[in-house]
Amino acid sequence: KQEVTQIPAALSVPEGENLVLNCSFTDSAIYNLQWFRQDPGKGLTSLLLIQSSQREQTSGRLNASLDKSSGRSTLYIAASQPGDSATYLCAVAVSNDYKLSFGAGTTVTVRA
């Protein structure tokens, strides 16, 4: 069974600092990996999707890398802003059967 871990569980940084969020998974034979953002009391918003053949994906200030051999993905958020405060979830699909295994998330607070 695929186990997905996100460490740390919570992170607090001053505005302007770069954020580094980690995700590790136990089975390297993944189909893809997706990063989501969740605001309190809200649903999940897809941030980035990395296919197994890709090493990274970028969208604006966000960059996600994937290293299948070591079972890791990292989400970088450049020049953090208070609006980046949220919980970030990592989810892994082990095959093309659409089932996702989620990490418990990292809750980020960006202090103004």
Added chain:
Amino acid sequence: NAGVTQTPKFQVLKTGQSMTLQCAQDMNHEYMSWYRQDPGMGLRLIHYSVGAGITDQGEVPNGYNVSRSTTEDFPLRLLSAAPSQTSVYFCASSGTYNEQFFGPGTRLTVL
């Protein structure tokens, strides 16, 4: 495009009552799924469907039923609610390259 919609947003049930959580998507996605989110446990897959007429169990299916008569709709039925089913329920649909899109959630409390 409304994306993935869920109703109701909030629901309180008494133990033993039944109800249906509604989910609809307007993106013509074949794949739809239901997850529950509990504090400290992440999201867990309840049931999923790869197309109209086809459903299967996920990680935590007990106490829940699903059916998929149309591409757009994927309702989740609680047969006899229990306090252990107090949770936030999310519906998701998947399109190109298996990117998944989530609804806003239904917050369910079972007393």
